[in-house]
Amino acid sequence: MTQPEEKQQSEFEQELEEVETSLGLLKERYAQVQRDQKQKAQWQQEIKNIQQNKYKTPEIKTELERLEKELELLEINLESQLFSWKSLNRPFWQAVRFGGLGILMGWLLKSSIG
Incomplete structure (x- = not known):
């Protein structure tokens, strides 16, 4: 391996x-x-x-x-x-991560088009 x-x-x-x-x-x-x-x-x-x-x-x-x-x-x-707040830990960070990626991709697309 x-x-x-x-x-x-x-x-x-x-x-x-x-x-x-x-x-x-x-x-x-x-x-x-x-x-x-x-x-x-x-x-x-x-x-x-x-x-x-x-x-x-x-x-x-x-x-x-x-x-x-x-x-x-x-x-x-x-x-x-x-x-419990612990049960929200993983979904919260996934939302932050993917939401942040969406915003970043939106800015990149806007800057490349505009």
Whole structure:
């Protein structure tokens, strides 16, 4: 193998490792979302059951408040982890790179014609 071919193969292997790592992280995130959604459904059912209870003792009210706070935190966690700035890193730089190339080509064409 020549040196450029070895470099290409090395770059490909590195990209492949990055893709595998990203896939692993995505699978972990998916599993976490599934667990959180199940927990959310359970807590919503518990809250509904407590709210339907006619006899609300101070302990039941405290439990209801705790569950509502936990549910709110869980919803925030679900929403915040679905979107991250890191996920925009690659598309952003691609847009900058190709947008910059488009502008540069436009200037070159305009200067050659004009």
